[in-house]
Amino acid sequence: MSPKFTADQAFIRETNLSLVLRLIHSQAPVSRAQLAITTGLNKSTVSSLVDELLERNLVHEVGNNAGGAGRPATMLEVNAQAGNVIGVELGVDFVSVAVTDFLGNILWRKREEANPNEDQEKMINQTLRIVKEAMTVGKKKNQRFLGLGLATPGTVNIEEGVLIFAPNLHWRNVQFGKIFAEQTKLRIFVENDANAAAVAEHLFGTARQVQDFLFVFSGVGIGGGLFLNGKLYRGKNGYAGEIGHFPIMAEPSQTVCHCGNRGCWETYANQYSIIQRVQARLEVKRTSIIPKLMAEQNSGLTIPLIKQAADAGDKEAIDSFAEAGLAMGQGFAGLINIFNPKKMILGGPLSIAGEYLLPNIIEAVKRHSMPEIGQQAEIVLSTFGPDASLIGAVAIVVDDALSRFIQVDKK
Amino acid sequence: MSPKFTADQAFIRETNLSLVLRLIHSQAPVSRAQLAITTGLNKSTVSSLVDELLERNLVHEVGNNAGGAGRPATMLEVNAQAGNVIGVELGVDFVSVAVTDFLGNILWRKREEANPNEDQEKMINQTLRIVKEAMTVGKKKNQRFLGLGLATPGTVNIEEGVLIFAPNLHWRNVQFGKIFAEQTKLRIFVENDANAAAVAEHLFGTARQVQDFLFVFSGVGIGGGLFLNGKLYRGKNGYAGEIGHFPIMAEPSQTVCHCGNRGCWETYANQYSIIQRVQARLEVKRTSIIPKLMAEQNSGLTIPLIKQAADAGDKEAIDSFAEAGLAMGQGFAGLINIFNPKKMILGGPLSIAGEYLLPNIIEAVKRHSMPEIGQQAEIVLSTFGPDASLIGAVAIVVDDALSRFIQVDKK
DNA sequence: ATAATTAGTTTACAGCCACAACATATTATC
């Protein structure tokens, strides 16, 4: 049925602990007195809460702040050493693993090419191998791990830690939670890549304190992390966020999307659409350095290569990005009209070309959104660029630690 | 900054009172014992909460339920006599007012034609006159009023009770809250019409217990009430829900939307698009009863008239609805992909033709949505048809009474 | 008649936060 929500004293304590911890996280350094004012809680209550957080090593005092008159305040900060976190990002053709401290600072990272089509078990074992390597890093630093987060394309059952279906990987029903828990003995958190990236921006990035924003993950397709009313929105089954499949034109002539339909927005605005635009231009106009770059680097026509050409001032590259930017912006406008968000964050592989896309996205939003709504939305690039989902994997672990006060096993 | 959320004892009590009251509302008749099981609260706590609700006259006992073995349960129900509510719907060309009991049962209602373009003050005075008439009804029944809800098109600042901007009415910054509070001495709640309708469905209609659904309000334009994670989503400024302005086609050839853009989804799926479809058909094909109906009734080409023709089996009318249904369904599919909702509810003036639209909406959703997501969404007609916003105006008052336990002035 | 079962109440209790008084540590002022 509907999720029951009862409250008791333990709930009060947990809510207030979490509130204070999150405020210390987002507004560090702060004093107990400042916390009392911003929360509305009594000074003594704040002291009691902070004492508990200090005891749990989640925060620490960082000297005094002698400002004006009066007793100087003892400033508080979240303790970066509260514990380490492992983040894993599963991509369509790579695996990334990172070890960070509690504040998301990267202590170690590794990326390997991978091929999910070849053999699922092989890729999982590859991932496990890198994870175990990562764990030795944490051990050396004598730190406990708070957990392991895994970001993957596709839809995820976060309670069970199961990847339900990832069209890009052609995977179904993968028990990540179970497999990784057995192999690492850590607490495992599995989340969709765009959702994870959204949490990363909320916790560590450009969307701190922002209650309503969309993370637009653009790459092979376009997915979205919907952060609404101060939390992730997942929909009935966790499928929410398939923003790339709004049918913006259902004529039979349109490109077939990999979802099987025609005229999905993402077919006009994903990375392949840019490659197509460049190809079309190269066929008519040859004054571009792109063919030369491809020959030199023995590379196909890829986004990084087109970006490189644009950096060198190549008009065909720049114009292709501009055109794609307008198409992306059209979808952004529609989403802004629907959501009235404070921010729209562009991330994913395509965001490496953000500087060329963004001005036209903004232009298209201005043109196609309702003025009252469009003016309210800031359109920005992801803080973490192509690493957004990897940091996101870390963020979902940290976010849990900021919320829950379940005893973490000591080492 | 971000809304702080602190918890204290009063909050616990209010949360649990509200939880129990809502459960009694949605699952009546229900016993204390059942409530204890479903909430997870202790039996004694439930008794204490129920005692308080009884004292406040919000619920009442309705006999025993002698089922199997054991002491028979005392069943509880929300007290319809807890207080009356006034609902007001401001339409583009009418005003509706209703008096209901606490369960939303209509005790009295009145609808008058109105013209917002003529004179704002005149229309407000007209509304106030009907409201005062309504209040004499409640007085006769010796009932107190819990409040007055007002549903209006446009964007609303719900804290202040101000209509910010309603393009269809050409109104800006109307202080409904202030005006109505002064004139009626009641607590006033102002809300956007689509949002109000969504609350009505959640509280009294087809979306009871549904956490994630969209109310699609189709009429002159297409607006949406977004009910996500168990509550209304309003966005940063309360503008959220402009689902009609997703640019599904940006070619210069398209119809200009009243938002100023071209190719908005709603221009393919609003009531005017249906009228256009019928007109186009009538120009080529004359075997339709529509011209005859228009002549007989001395009426223009309206949706009710086309509906009447469809009821009589007129192929042109039926086919026009079918075509529009497919266009609506295309947008529904896009929204379903984005939101992964449990339900999509079609309401608003166009919903009187729901039986002709719905099959094609469902067909288009099947065709254009991602199968995993589309299969999850039930697509249904509003329980209240064209009255959804009027009942919604009532619902926002009831919803508040179910949540808050501020002392209501006695009579 | 007695036991079993289920509903609801009473009483003792521990946890939580608010409040007010207090201790602490600095700057401002004379």
Add this chain to the structure above:
DNA sequence: GATAATATGTTGTGGCTGTAAACTAATTAT
């Protein structure tokens, strides 16, 4: 340099909360 002013943070009391367990109450099963 002493005193006042100011701001930070702590301590102890009290009221409110839900929990737990023992209790009463009202029915059916045997």
